[in-house]
Structure formats: C-alpha cells, structure tokens
Amino acid sequence: MLKDLRINNSLSGKKELFEPLHAPFVGMYVCGPTVYSDVHLGNVRTFVSFDVIYRYLMHLGYKVRYVRNITDVGHLVNDADSGEDKIGKKAKLENIEPMEVVQRYTQDFHLVMEQFNALAPSIEPSATGHILEQIELIQVLLEKGLAYEVNGSVYFDVNAYQVDHDYGKLSGRKIEELLSNTRALDGQDEKRNSVDFALWKSAEGTDHIMRWNSPWGEGFPGWHLECTVMGTKYLGKSFDIHGGGMDLKFPHHECEMAQSIGAHEQDPVKYWLHTNMLTVNGQKMSKSLNNSFLPHELFSGDHELLERPYSPMTVRFFMLQSHYASTLDFSNDALLAAHKGYRKLINGLKTLRKLKGTGVEAEPNEKAIQQINQICDNCYRAMNDDFNTALTIGHLFNLLKKINNLQTQNLTIEEIGEETYERMKMTYETFVLEVLGLKEESNVDIEGLMDILIQEYAVAKEEKNYDKVDALRSSLKTQGIVLKDMKTGIDWAYEE
Numbered sequence: 001m002l003k004d005l006r007i008n009n010s011l012s013g014k015k016e017l018f019e020p021l022h023a024p025f026v027g028m029y030v031c032g033p034t035v036y037s038d039v040h041l042g043n044v045r046t047f048v049s050f051d052v053i054y055r056y057l058m059h060l061g062y063k064v065r066y067v068r069n070i071t072d073v074g075h076l077v078n079d080a081d082s083g084e085d086k087i088g089k090k091a092k093l094e095n096i097e098p099m100e101v102v103q104r105y106t107q108d109f110h111l112v113m114e115q116f117n118a119l120a121p122s123i124e125p126s127a128t129g130h131i132l133e134q135i136e137l138i139q140v141l142l143e144k145g146l147a148y149e150v151n152g153s154v155y156f157d158v159n160a161y162q163v164d165h166d167y168g169k170l171s172g173r174k175i176e177e178l179l180s181n182t183r184a185l186d187g188q189d190e191k192r193n194s195v196d197f198a199l200w201k202s203a204e205g206t207d208h209i210m211r212w213n214s215p216w217g218e219g220f221p222g223w224h225l226e227c228t229v230m231g232t233k234y235l236g237k238s239f240d241i242h243g244g245g246m247d248l249k250f251p252h253h254e255c256e257m258a259q260s261i262g263a264h265e266q267d268p269v270k271y272w273l274h275t276n277m278l279t280v281n282g283q284k285m286s287k288s289l290n291n292s293f294l295p296h297e298l299f300s301g302d303h304e305l306l307e308r309p310y311s312p313m314t315v316r317f318f319m320l321q322s323h324y325a326s327t328l329d330f331s332n333d334a335l336l337a338a339h340k341g342y343r344k345l346i347n348g349l350k351t352l353r354k355l356k357g358t359g360v361e362a363e364p365n366e367k368a369i370q371q372i373n374q375i376c377d378n379c380y381r382a383m384n385d386d387f388n389t390a391l392t393i394g395h396l397f398n399l400l401k402k403i404n405n406l407q408t409q410n411l412t413i414e415e416i417g418e419e420t421y422e423r424m425k426m427t428y429e430t431f432v433l434e435v436l437g438l439k440e441e442s443n444v445d446i447e448g449l450m451d452i453l454i455q456e457y458a459v460a461k462e463e464k465n466y467d468k469v470d471a472l473r474s475s476l477k478t479q480g481i482v483l484k485d486m487k488t489g490i491d492w493a494y495e496e
C-alpha cells in the first residue's frame with residue numbers, strides 16, 4: 001500500500017499509478033539550466049521540486065538514474081529560432097570565451113544547488129558535449145522525410161510529422177491553430193511553415209561564435225534537440241519521467257516529443273511532470289520581467305522587498321509548503337512564516353535526539369498509538385499523492401505535536417511502547433532530512449556551546465543571582481534562542 005504512488009501525468013492530464021518501465025530501475029530526465037546568468041529563485045523552485053521527487057523515489061527503494069543537463073548552446077534569445085544565442089551574447093558583451101560564461105554559471109549553479117541541499121544528478125551532460133549525436137539524429141529525421149534543409153539550416157517538418165502523428169499532444173494545442181497563428185513571423189521565411197522548428201541553424205555569414213562543422217556547413221544545433229539526444233543516450237528511447245517547468249511544455253517538450261517519436265517511432269516518456277511557476281505579486285519570476293530574486297539577495301536580505309535575510313533551508317521549506325504543480329507567490333510575509341515553520345520542524349529533530357523514557361511502567365495508550373501510526377501512514381499517503389509535500393509537512397507538524405507531548409511528559413514512551421516510538425522517530429527524521437531534504441543550519445557546535453551556557457545559567461539560578469539569569473536569557477534571545485525550565489531539567493530551543 002505504501003508504495004502505491006500516483007503521479008499526475010501532463011500527457012494524459014490524469015493521476016496515474018506509477019509503474020516504472022523496468023522496475024526497480026527508474027530513468028528521470030529534467031531540463032537543466034541555460035548557463036548564461038545566475039539562476040534565480042524560480043529556477044531553484046523547479047530544481048528543488050525534482051530533487052524531492054528524486055529523493056522520494058529512492059526512499060521507496062527505486063534505483064533512479066537522474067539526468068539533468070546543462071544547456072550551453074542553442075538556446076536563443078526569445079526562446080525562438082531566430083536571434084542571438086544567450087551564451088554567445090553574454091560572451092560578446094563581456095569579451096570572453098563562451099565556455100568561460102558556461103564554466104562560471106555552471107559553477108554558480110552547482111553552488112546554489114548545494115546551498116539548497118539539492119542532490120547532484122547521476123549524470124549531468126551538456127549540449128556541446130553531444131554535437132555528434134545531435135547531427136546523427138538530424139540525419140535520421142532527414143532520411144525519414146521529417147526534416148528538410150534550407151541554406152545550411154535544417155528544420156523539423158511539422159506537416160510531414162502530422163501525417164502519422166499528433167503534434168500538440170502534450171501541450172493540448174491544436175495543430176490547425178498553430179499553423180494559422182504563426183504563418184508570417186519575421187526572419188522565419190526559410191521555413192516551409194512557421195510552426196516548423198530548427199534542428200540545425202547555419203552560422204555561415206554570421207558572427208555567431210559557437211559553431212561546428214556539419215554535413216550542412218558550419219552551424220549549431222537547435223535548442224530542443226539536445227534533450228532528445230541526451231535523454232535517449234543515457235536513459236533509452238523510452239524512459240519513465242521527464243520533467244521541467246510548466247513554461248517548457250510548449251514548445252520545448254512538444255518538440256522534443258516530436259523529434260523522438262519521429263526518429264524512434266515510440267513514445268519517449270511515460271510520465272511528463274511539470275512544475276508550476278514561482279511568482280512575485282502574481283507575475284512569473286523571470287529575468288526578462290526584471291522581478292527575479294537571486295539566492296544571494298535572499299541570504300543577505302539585500303532586496304527592497306525583503307525585511308530581513310532568509311537562509312537557504314527557510315527558502316527550501318517555503319517552496320515545499322506548496323505542491324509543485326501549484327503556483328507559489330513569493331513575499332516577505334510568506335518567508336517569515338516559513339522561517340518559523342522550518343525552525344519548528346528542526347526543533348522536533350532536536351527534541352527527538354534527547355527524548356528518553358521515564359522509567360515508569362505504564363499501560364499502553366491505545367488511542368495515542370493508533371494516532372501516531374495513522375500520522376506516519378499519512379506522510380506516505382501524501383507523498384504518494386503526486387508528491388504532495390504541502391500535505392506531508394502538515395502531517396509532520398501533527399507528528400511534532402506528539403513529539404512535544406513526549407518532551408513535556410504529557411505522553412510517555414512507555415505508554416506508546418518502543419515499537420511505535422521508533423516508528424515515529426524514524427518517520428519524522430526520514431521525512432524531514434531524507435525526503436524533504438531539510439537540514440539543520442549551523443556551522444558551529446551549537447549543542448556544545450549551549451551546554452556550557454546552560455551550566456552557567458543553572459549555577460546562577462541556584463545562587464539566586466537573578467540579574468545574571470535575566471542577562472543570560474536576554475542575550476540568548478537576541479541570538480534567537482530561548483531557554484526552557486522544565487520538569488526534566490533545563491533545555492533550549494530556537495525561538496519560534
């Protein structure tokens with residue numbers, strides 16, 4: 001029952017039972033960043049969402065091969081088939097090599113992923129590392145009559161593909177509308193039809209820096225081609241999951257699908273997953289709209305919309321508080337609430353580390369036992385319902401109430417028994433740390449430091465030195481730490 005995972009497949013628009021093509025192996029491909037500038041928090045939301053999906057699949061026992069590419073050529077300004085290459089443009093602007101741009105922003109991306117505690121993918125291939133394979137795929141499509149060459153560029157022929165297939169199947173677009181809408185776009189007159197898309201673009205007679213030799217002259221691959229080629233190379237002609245942001249569904253994923261089906265005559269992907277957008281005042285966060293937040297602005301609090309800095313784990317928690325397929329609006333208030341929520345969850349881990357039995361035998365508290373087991377099951381139910389992290393977090397807070405009851409001894413480990421206690425501890429720790437990928441943020445041995453201070457505090461109390469007691473309490477409070485006098489002794493917690 002606990003393995004009964006259902007995921008919302010963008011292709012069918014329905015929740016489907018997850019059944020990998022070759023269980024226990026799972027192939028997952030996620031479109032990675034175009035490395036021409038710093039990643040913003042919108043990008044981070046998408047990658048954090050897939051990180052949790054990756055983590056949960058592994059937790060269920062699947063052997064996941066997670067491929068997330070680096071787009072380092074072919075993604076043109078305006079996401080269309082004309083205009084400059086985003087990376088080439090940046091290289092010209094800064095008077096450096098395109099590969100210097102790629103190196104700088106790939107490194108930056110890795111650092112950001114590490115800060116947000118996102119696991120590295122199993123393979124991280126780049127588009128420029130697969131030019132040969134891309135040329136080969138174009139040749140296959142040409143041979144099949146699904147592509148045509150004009151002036152050294154090669155385009156995918158949507159009309160020819162349409163004879164036996166359905167372009168628009170993934171995004172739900174109607175081919176008739178696409179054909180009539182896009183007929184007369186500037187700079188696209190080489191195409192037989194403006195819905196056709198570039199597989200290879202000629203660089204002859206242009207100042208395009210990134211170029212390779214091909215059977216059609218010097219040029220560079222179209223953006224959609226890389227993912228088809230790298231997905232096939234590392235995961236096979238058909239694999240389980242393909243992900244990316246909602247904005248990639250059309251045209252990027254629609255084109256990927258057409259290329260794959262055209263070349264291999266089989267559906268490339270069993271489950272398409274799309275994350276929804278991180279918004280600011282309801283508007284998609286994006287570089288071009290000038291409303292994007294960079295991770296370092298958040299960590300320093302240096303942004304006009306922020307009242308204070310926020311840590312990577314607070315932001316990760318904030319993102320996981322909504323389902324990946326819902327939009328999520330970014331605001332200082334929402335982050336402030338996430339800051340408190342995150343600390344509450346982490347305090348639960350701390351409490352668990354210190355919990356002990358009372359040593360007093362007790363009758364089993366059947367009601368509490370049943371409730372705790374129910375909450376543990378609910379954590380799985382929520383994740384099995386299309387990776388619903390928002391619901392999962394709600395259940396973890398319910399479990400936290402029980403943990404806090406144990407701390408205050410309103411409930412005892414003896415009453416719930418060792419087995420239920422271990423299950424509760426394991427579920428809480430596993431979901432917080434392993435599945436949601438949250439971690440305690442501290443680079444000092446805070447436990448050790450606090451032991452020393454608590455010792456001092458206890459002595460001051462015993463000596464009735466209340467000035468010192470108050471001074472210790474208030475200086476710790478400025479650090480966001482509160483002392484707790486309890487039946488069981490003195491403890492501390494992060495201020496909630």
Ligand code: AMP
Pocket residue numbers: 031032033034035041042043044045046244245246247248275276277278279284285286
């Ligand atoms: P790019 O580097 O532009 O190719 O984008 C990398 C990933 O971030 C893609 O999967 C995009 O769909 C995703 N993305 C871009 N903007 C947002 C946003 N505001 N919210 C969520 N995901 C986004």
Ligand code: ZN
Pocket residue numbers: 030031032227252
């Ligand atoms: Zn892609």
